[in-house]
Amino acid sequence: MSTLSLLKKLAVLAVRVGANVQKKQLVVVRCSTISAVLARLIVAECYKAKASNVIVQWRDEYVSKESLKHMDSQSLVEVPQYVIDQNKYYIDNNACFINIVSTIPGINDSVKSSRIKAFSEASMKHLSFLQNHTMSNKAQWTIVAYPNKVWAKKVFPNDSANVALKKLQEAILNASRVYENNDPIKDWEIHNNNLTKYNQTMNNYNFKELHFENSIGTSLVVGLVKDHIWCGGGEHSTKGVYFNPNIPTEETFTMPDKNRINGKVYSTKPLDYQGKLIEDFYLEFKDGKVINFDAKKERESLENLLNTDEGSRSLGEVALISYDSPINNTGILFYNTLFDENASCHLAIGRAYPMNIKRGVESSIEELKVRGYNYSNVHVDFMFGSRDMSIKGVTWDNEEIEIFRNGNFLF
């Protein structure tokens, strides 16, 4: 099977299973110029699904880097009204969103952190309404990946660029459950059903808190909000359309209580944040807030992330994935959260998903905060799973249940 045929299968998956584009729906595809090949296939598939219109919102990481470095200080923090209106137009016209990631790890290494911070703060301030919209599942959205040579060489440094690219492409397709001889749509149906079983098991326990321990120093208690819901795999939009936010996805995740997180957690994979690779870091929590942290690389980026707003000092997600998971077993470090977070237990700094608590999506942010929901302009996952991770759940009756032993789910 040709590369193009496999990419077509990925495009079908993104449109039918990822965003689940509805007849007469507007679709917004957001991607880099380096993903043009996949973007074109996705656009064609959207029209086959009878989309009313497909708008592609292009970006180019190299252009962005130049601008981040050199544009004047006024332009750096300006979000023109037409950009705000463009995003409002998407919402008003019930668009769904297909995001293609093709990361260039560390692309912004040479950009001053303070400029990235200023730029992203302005952007968050004016455009957070769009993140609210999608994170509350008001519309379908999905993320798929496309390889590039720079990313490939980072993942497979000992191979030639072409060989590395081929390997990364295969890794992306396999992780997305796209193979030569399978029907990805059917396989995703089975996969979603499996994840639903994990969710149900966890929901039945109705834990008060989770205790994480491993040999590299993680010793963390994460309280869960009352009436939390474990999710994973497909979700429903508030309009009732079933969709898959992430391709791939392997996690089951829920909502921490922003006031009941205590202890220390060590990262186990690098974190690609705003084009900087933050490595070997830890966070120490007291009563839900980070009170101490450090990183061997890009400490300043981590500091900027944690200082974004009040909510960026707490957590919005706790997610469980066995160490022996399909993606982790490839042995590939992707330097990209879409893949690495699905190969490892992870936590998200920042905002929580309203769907992770009963009656969440129909509640206001203020109502949710009272119940332990964490609000922030950021939602950044980081990986802390390890081969020897043990996890215990504690119920409201103080019963202890062993969930993970030696890095893996026990059920």
Next chain:
Amino acid sequence: MSTLSLLKKLAVLAVRVGANVQKKQLVVVRCSTISAVLARLIVAECYKAKASNVIVQWRDEYVSKESLKHMDSQSLVEVPQYVIDQNKYYIDNNACFINIVSTIPGINDSVKSSRIKAFSEASMKHLSFLQNHTMSNKAQWTIVAYPNKVWAKKVFPNDSANVALKKLQEAILNASRVYENNDPIKDWEIHNNNLTKYNQTMNNYNFKELHFENSIGTSLVVGLVKDHIWCGGGEHSTKGVYFNPNIPTEETFTMPDKNRINGKVYSTKPLDYQGKLIEDFYLEFKDGKVINFDAKKERESLENLLNTDEGSRSLGEVALISYDSPINNTGILFYNTLFDENASCHLAIGRAYPMNIKRGVESSIEELKVRGYNYSNVHVDFMFGSRDMSIKGVTWDNEEIEIFRNGNFLF
């Protein structure tokens, strides 16, 4: 010298000589995803010229084709307010414009002409203010070219894609006066001075009309407006910044009188209009209006062009280029107007440039119309120069001056 080094020279030329980006000026780069390599170089050069900010407005011809074919009828003719506001933002912030063309000849062959017509009419209706702005030299603007494999194979059909691409790249660079060992900025200074001499000679004659004759059937009288100005090479924006709208440019051109064009003109090169290649066509004029036309290929596209509005039945430009011109002597048919128009005498269907008449840029459209200025939402150049073209100028004293013999300027 590497390809990248030559492209960097082209980028410098586009920024310094083409748009002549000013300190603290906003720059808008408009280009296709397939021109990303040149776009990135241009962005870097803009910042070296101390641009305040560079906004790249990306498009993708393959995505556009899919949308033209399949989006619903409402989306086809909708220009959202944010798109209009985006272009107003550029004007309000005194942006200059760098356009990169990388044509894909005939890409829209499979799209119904009626759909292209509906789409472009809506676009012209809502966005003509931007064309007014640039065509009146209210801001600097320029067009440069970048090759692609599809275009290259059309130009060099007997070569492999890679060889063709290399040849087209060299042809583009040479036509743009970018060579391994030259200083393009100096060479453009000399070139602009040469074109100025042609302009002056023609201005001194102050012709009433031009008579075109050749053996393939062209027999055309083009009246020129009183107080017309011959332009070519660099121009001044209304803010006094010298810039070069086209890279390359070889023409000297002026304003026809929209009421005094009579006779028949035959095209001598294909015309790439809205992704369709119109070939072997003629136009017959009476008192400034096309009263008859035909084309061997894409007649419907030609018809749609002529029927755009009142002004698209008349002419907005007459341009003179010797048959023995640098670009024509390469023997290459580029299937792209930026190059082919600079290898041949040409006319433009539609709107005229206000700078081609005395006190033009400070006059209103209504004032200009009275003086013979043609207004339209389109400005489409087509080529009619030939090896045996003869051109005579007739002065207001009815003196006849021979301007072209056997396709070439006599002075």
